[in-house]
Amino acid sequence: MAKEKTVYVCNNCGQESPKWVGKCPSCGEWNTYVEEVIRKEVVNKRPVSGIETEKPKPIVLSEIEADDEPRIDLHDEELNRVLGGGLVPGSLVLIGGEPGIGKSTLVLQTVLHIPEKRVLYVSGEESARQLKLRADRLSHNSSDCLIVCETSLEQIFVHIKNTRPELVIIDSIQTISTESIESSPGSIAQVRECSASILRFAKETHTPVLLIGHINKEGSIAGPKVLEHIVDTVLQFEGDQHY
Template sequence: MVGKCPSCGEWNTYVEEIVRKEPSNRRAMGGLETPKAKPLSLSEIEPGEEERIDMHDEELNRVLGGGLVPGSLVLIGGEPGIGKSTLVLQTVLRMPERKILYISGEESARQLKLRADRLGQISNDCLIVCETSLEQIYVHIKNTNPDLVIIDSIQTISTESLESSPGSVAQVRECSAAILRFAKETHTPVLLIGHINKEGSIAGPKVLEHIVDTVLQFEGDQHYMYRILRSIKNRFGSTAELGIYEMRQDGLRQVSNPSELLLNQDHEGMSGVAIASAIEGVRPFLIETQALVSSAVYGNPQRSATGFDIRRMNMLLAVLEKRVGFKLAQKDVFLNIAGG
């Protein structure tokens, strides 16, 4: 605190003023000039449906709600090696009419070239760059002006404004928020690929799932070749749709008829087999259930279920024993859902 002015010698003439630095869009967006938004009333906003970008993948279009919305931020998560990068790469290579910028923070350009050769698809409109700096990514975006941006993965991207290491909570939060501003202000869709932790949820802060418009989970079983793409959050569509793929040597094949993997063909004349119809979204599924009940060989009866919650199976067995009168206390019960 200063009581006396050193220049004029008067007392109590100093007035405190807070100097705030004006935010610069050029610095925050890495050199990209973005228009400033102004408030609009509801009557001034033009109504209409969101334009959709065809991804040339019926399963992916269905899960997204009809296609990719311009200016949207989509997060695709899954276990390591499940096929996230393969799914995204083979999808963008089928879009020759649009310029794609694929930013890889984990793999080299030669590795992506080998994967594209294995998929049997080459596109000159898909540009590959290996970069982990957010500021340099904006420079590449400004120079190429792409129609779609892919970032693989968000945990490898870092900004120079923070001193923490890539993948930390602060870096993931700041980078995803900056990418969201870019997507909304430039109307450019962005696909983010994210890792998951040991619990199976998206790695990083929970705010990452709140920031993005759509969260897609790509999952599967190591004992099966089929993969499921489900929507956990979708601001532009339903979360009840499922996309099913088959992992092959030349990429992922779309499974348009899911009943082909949920039904076995050699069950005629066999007992313990039941087929039921279930609906996920707008598509029906024929599901085959296989059950076996036998006398317990050892003292404790076994309860085994594949593809079904074993706790729910125990509850159903208790209901059957109490209400129907089946004596299942000393029986081994095995339950299997065909297809896993």
């Protein structure tokens, strides 16, 4: 059985400390340290994804092919413009915003208009019936969008391995948890570990992943500066409270 230890983690910047401190020495915020229980040793040394990939080897710089990969057209002129011309294969994009502002609706509407891509939509907050009702309200022409309601990271990778999607949606990252960490979903440790595993999967398989994340009352993404540093792009979804 793996040994466990308790550490204190700053909710603002992710800095760890062996004991509780009032002021974070890294970001200077007060009363942001929370207790996290993590495992000292990992029982399973295999990758969390369970997807077999070739181990990287050192390559001479001159031998690396640097051709521009075609971006994925999201069939949304503004979204393509913000992403620099489309979604880059193997990229990890975070869409952040207040709860209820329309992140899930925007993403679902976007992926339903990409009939040429096989999409896996992982919902940790809503049921398949709720997503179906929302999709019916949106005009779409996609019949190859797969829906699965799951919050276990290990099971999500099983579904990915079985379906081999060309685009993965995680809604939302705060609801996903891994068995290797005993903290509750949404905690700093869970968000960091799950995001790192998803990033590793995206880079090794060249599969783009869209993460949906909530922001807290202070206006920052819930869980972290840690999450902002892991992803490739952060899109802040904002609106006007009066219109």
